[in-house]
Amino acid sequence: MSHIPPLGGQNAPHSSAEIRRNRLILLGLVLVLGGMVALWAFGPHDTKDQSGTLKAGDCFQNIGTDKEAKTKKLDCTDPHADYKVLKMNKDAVVDTLACSDVPGTTGSLTESGPGKWFVVCFKNNDEKGRK
Known part of the structure; x- marks a missing residue:
């Protein structure tokens, strides 16, 4: 069997x-x-994008890429604070239109998405590294 x-x-x-x-x-x-x-x-928690909290006079560093910027707010005298905000426009969608009337603008950051529409107009930070 x-x-x-x-x-x-x-x-x-x-x-x-x-x-x-x-x-x-x-x-x-x-x-x-x-x-x-x-x-x-x-x-590390410093990779959070702070673009939506920027206002005129704030300085920041881009911790993202040129295509996908992520900003980190810094004191304007910080050696890493590369840019200074000239204008934050929470009603704008197109950066070239929103920043065309802002004197001294060298760049812009646009955020568009659900509940997030704004344009940040900025220039190079002249105060970088000063104490």
Whole structure:
């Protein structure tokens, strides 16, 4: 006669190698999840875009890219404060129109999206690095 092995199930015995492997997988998942939580809680928070809070007279550094600018507000004498806001227009959509009447403008930053429509007109910061 032939022997039919029992079907696996909840009561099927597990070898010590399977148990060890499962415990290592669980430990790995817990460590990855813990690392993600720690990074979220204690990681760098200075990458948040502060463009929407800028106003005339504020200085900032672009911590993003030229295509996707992210601003970080700084004191105007900070050596990293590259730009000074000349005008913040919360009603504008097109930067060339919003900044065309602002004397001294060397650049603009446009934000458009749900609930976020504004243009920031700025120039190079002359006070950079002064104390």
